[in-house]
Amino acid sequence: MDLQRTRGIASRLEVLDEVGSTNAALRMFAADPEGWPHLSVLLTENQTAGRGRLDRTWTAPAGAALAVSVVLRTLPADSRARGWIPLAAGVAMADAVAAQLPGRAVAVKWPNDVLVDGRKICGILAEAAGDAVIVGSGINTAMTESDLPVPTATSFAVLEAEVDEDALLSAYLHRLSVLTDALANAGDAVESGLHSAALARCATIGQDVRVSLPGDAVLEGTAETIDEDGRLVVRSGTATHAVSAGDVVHVRPASS
Numbered sequence: 001m002d003l004q005r006t007r008g009i010a011s012r013l014e015v016l017d018e019v020g021s022t023n024a025a026l027r028m029f030a031a032d033p034e035g036w037p038h039l040s041v042l043l044t045e046n047q048t049a050g051r052g053r054l055d056r057t058w059t060a061p062a063g064a065a066l067a068v069s070v071v072l073r074t075l076p077a078d079s080r081a082r083g084w085i086p087l088a089a090g091v092a093m094a095d096a097v098a099a100q101l102p103g104r105a106v107a108v109k110w111p112n113d114v115l116v117d118g119r120k121i122c123g124i125l126a127e128a129a130g131d132a133v134i135v136g137s138g139i140n141t142a143m144t145e146s147d148l149p150v151p152t153a154t155s156f157a158v159l160e161a162e163v164d165e166d167a168l169l170s171a172y173l174h175r176l177s178v179l180t181d182a183l184a185n186a187g188d189a190v191e192s193g194l195h196s197a198a199l200a201r202c203a204t205i206g207q208d209v210r211v212s213l214p215g216d217a218v219l220e221g222t223a224e225t226i227d228e229d230g231r232l233v234v235r236s237g238t239a240t241h242a243v244s245a246g247d248v249v250h251v252r253p254a255s256s
Contacts, residue, residue, distance in 0.1 A: 005170035012040040020049035022069035023136035027129045030071045038073035039177055064143045068169065069136040076184045084189045084230045085180060086112040086126040087198045089135045092175035093122050094201050096168050101161055107203035110232045110248055115203055119154035190228055198226055204248060209234060212247040
């Protein structure tokens with residue numbers, strides 16, 4: 001795997017033949033901030049025990065997907081602003097994927113799934129690790145239709161596109177660095193421009209949604225916006241609800 005451009009952006013890049021979880025491995029390595037500074041990257045094409053949001057498992061045949069984790073140490077002082085980091089990663093990855101797929105509709109499903117033509121091509125999981133945040137991404141590259149875990153997923157191969165992995169990863173890292181550095185410097189998402197960038201990329205806004213909330217509650221309504229704290233604002237009847245955590249489904253109208 002030729003990753004010359006990616007190596008020029010990452011402060012450290014390690015490519016593993018196989019690993020259980022890139023996030024779990026990087027969490028251990030990140031305990032050494034001098035050896036693994038800001039924007040260090042761990043990458044594999046064979047992740048055997050990946051995890052998604054809500055502790056879901058994430059698996060793919062060897063060589064069919066990229067699992068990449070990044071350690072971020074340049075963070076906003078306000079812990080509330082750090083809640084924007086998953087959205088920053090979603091925007092950064094969506095921009096990188098869009099550059100590889102001209103003419104396709106690439107968007108973010110709140111908070112950070114990347115969709116192509118409405119189907120998921122990448123999932124993202126951000127986790128605190130002491131004074132750092134580790135952002136893990138799983139990108140479906142060479143998965144065939146039969147490899148995909150659910151009908152609502154897709155891959156570069158299914159889209160008949162040959163991904164330039166170095167261009168994809170270097171674009172993602174560059175954009176992620178720009179967005180998170182601006183967030184850290186400004187202290188909030190509105191001033192940094194991240195809020196407007198997320199709104200522009202978000203496919204959830206305007207959609208009828210079903211949100212599974214902690215405690216087995218379910219909220220149904222229309223997603224209206226993302227507020228200044230990164231929460232999804234959903235109108236249900238005459239009331240609005242700001243959702244900080246939940247599993248969102250875009251409700252598709254029944255086919256006629």
